[in-house]
Amino acid sequence: MPRIRVEVDGETFEDDVEPRVLLVHYLRERLGKVGTPVGCDTTNCGACTVLLDGLSVKSCSVLAVQADGRSVTTVEGLSLDGTGDHPLQQAFHRTHALQCGYCTPGMIMASLDLLRDNPDPSEQEVRNGLEGNLCRCTGYQNIVRAVRSAATEMRGREVTS
């Protein structure tokens, strides 16, 4: 059984894993990182989105062994810098961009990658950028608002820092 060394939300883990184990199952069932949920089995819904070395991936379509030597950030790792919730988390709350909240971790992680690519997206750019993340509750309108609101906030922080 291969041994992997992965940094997850700032903590380093070493584990023996079956080669076929999905990253999302490793996170949830081995590490107890249950903040990242699973919504489908065909990589369509995006609920399980995490960052792998800073880029968003659907953790149901990555094997745990592929994360060996790399760094994973989940929604649980976003607010660990001591400054409170991440601007995206705050914006989702502030603009009512979640109802049941099941898609929210994936939406937030995908949005983070989207804003890294494009720090000032238009409404349509947000809609297109989040095409791989499905939500059944909100009709997306407030999710789009949240992402654009967080973008403004994050650009402001960069200017001041």
Next chain:
Amino acid sequence: MTEIGRARLRTEDTRLVTGRTRWTDNLTPAGTLHVAYLRSPHAHARIDNVDVEAAKDRPNVVAVLSGKDFAEEQGALPCAWQVTEDMKLPAHPPMAVDEVRYAGEPVACVVARDRYSAVDALEDIDVDYTPLPPVVDMERAVQDGADLVHSDMGTNASYTWVFEQGDLDAAMRDAPVLLERRFVQQRLIPTAMEPRAVLCEPDGSGPNMDFTLYSATQIPHILRLMLAVVTEIPEHRIRVIAPDVGGGFGSKLQVYGEEVLALLLARRLGRPVKWTESRSEGNMAVHHGRDQIQKVTLAADRDGLVKGLKVELLADMGAYLMLVTPGVPLLGAFMFPGIYKMDAYSFTCTGVFTNKTPTDAYRGAGRPEATFAIERLMDDLADELGVDPLEVRRRNWIRHEEFPYESIAGLTYDTGNYEAATEKALALFEYDKLRAEQSDRRDRRDPVQLGIGVSTYTEMCGLAPSRVLGSLSYGAGGWEHASVRVLPSGKVEVVTGSSAHGQGHETAWAQIASDRLGVPFEDVKVLHGDTAVSPKGMDTYGSRSLAVGGVALFRACDKVVEKARAIAAHLLEASEDDLEFGGGRFSVRGVEAAGLTIQEITQAAFAAHDLPDGVEPSLDSDVTHDPENFSFPHGTHLCAVEVDTETGFTRIRKYVAVDDVGTVVNPMIVEGQVHGGLAQGIAQALYEEAVYDADGNLTTTTMADYLLPSAADLPSFTTDRTETPAAGNPLGVKGVGEAGTIASTPAVVNAIVDALRPFGVRDVPMPCTPERVWTALREGGAL
């Protein structure tokens, strides 16, 4: 500032945006065993043999069981709605024993020490099937000589339910305008984002075994009772918890075989057992929604006044009747007349068995189907007479001064103002401007045509007055329970029998309690979703939470205030009549300095050293509230679409929704409910369909095949409200959860048909995919 009407940010968000969630699949107590199900690959087959021996030898496998192993203890899944005395109700085993009747029905299960081992071992279960003829077409299923889903019943018709009011023959006879239409409500898959999951933890042994069952359910209370009935495990030994639940939309208003089997496996093995479905098994095994063939006939005079409406439905039940399967189309029976006055109405519905996944409630449950038909007809009537679709509605709708109004279907609409909602919608939409653009595009023969669709809807929700449910032969009441506990420290706990799964009860209920008791919002905690915490409840569906459960809470708060008033009067040595209550404080009228806060009173009630005679210690109350009437939200939705006549592609250009949901507790939450409702209704119009092939195989088993719209597929909506308080409850609230879904589907399809009328198109079947629009254009004959 009063809390009612305030856009409070949601308290439940804190855990949801940070991943500190409590989904059922997150829970894995020590020693948990994992279950995987083998499901039928056939729509209809006899099970000749199930060989589980090889699977038992796989690593980490604890047990492998087939339907025969459960036959003595599994009972039958419940149907709570015997809609007619002679309704055919086939036994529905949680796990198939002798015969499978839809693709996806469970036939065996593996219990293993981990999820992967359980799934692996399914491969080694060997099932011998003899395929039987599948019944996949509703219309053929009710013809003589049709193959049967349940051979012992002799028919595929479960029931025929009839409602008649007025002299329909007279209304139809010599009617100058008679519109006959056939509409198909396609089958939909509800697709809550959280797949189903269930965990059952046993405690103790033998007859003294207790069970805690966690499930991604909308109905912990109903589920507990039904589990007891089905398994004969005493009800008081079962505790059901619905932790965080990731959406339902009706699909988790169900008693599923996997829930029953989790209980039976936990009893058999004496260890916690957990099952979490994959999306592709869920698409086959979560109940589906809609699926009706509607034959409708509308009679009107040349002025456009509707005289009568005849509705004949075939409703696909699927293979079995589940919790409220047969009743869903009947909820629509009362809504086909919509907001319109007419002299006569007749409704006939036949529930039909097919070899498909059972249908049951899906957001709107019966009312979207009805609203679609009447709103499509009203647009066609306008076209027939050459008048504006809003004008023909105006001539027929109930005017605001006519409320309360008894509809032809026998409902009493308490309040409404269709004129006001329509005026507001027209202004936001810029109706005249868009009509002018439409005309211009028609003149120019623009390949991209503009269409405008109207939907002026009402719906019945806030389910439901118990006596009405009784008259419809439903198996339970429609009340809701709330209790309020003012703790010794002055903090407040609210317990509700409503079971939230995304609606924001923890916020809105705290707003109601804060408002009524005059305590800070932050001092209120709302508890729900656990039968040990919330002793009574009828749970969440049918846009009932606020209109029934919120009103129960409102009344429970007032009851607390009345108890506090008696204590305050005693302590202040004043007459109760001389006390005023405001801002959480009782004061003696005219003597402002003499007063007691609710926090001071609760301390006195806790200590109980000096209470008036006959007053029990502690400051709390319980109310079980049974509503007097349904609530009737209404509104006007306007949709503009651009249809590319060369490709058939439809783009929603503008969507305006003006809804009247009565008094609003939290406008932010209400707007969110409308957004999500619109998305689901639009999805039915444009994108979604559960497709079966001729052999009864579901071909849309994954999210790659079943098209759930993404952010890129939907427009930004313009929403607004009018506020006509409901007369039937002291809060003045109406339901909002389903209104958007009910209203939007016909608005979109009306818009597409409106765009294409010059091309001879009179209908496009749903979902209106580019291919279907393109085909309708070619068949229109005018291209």
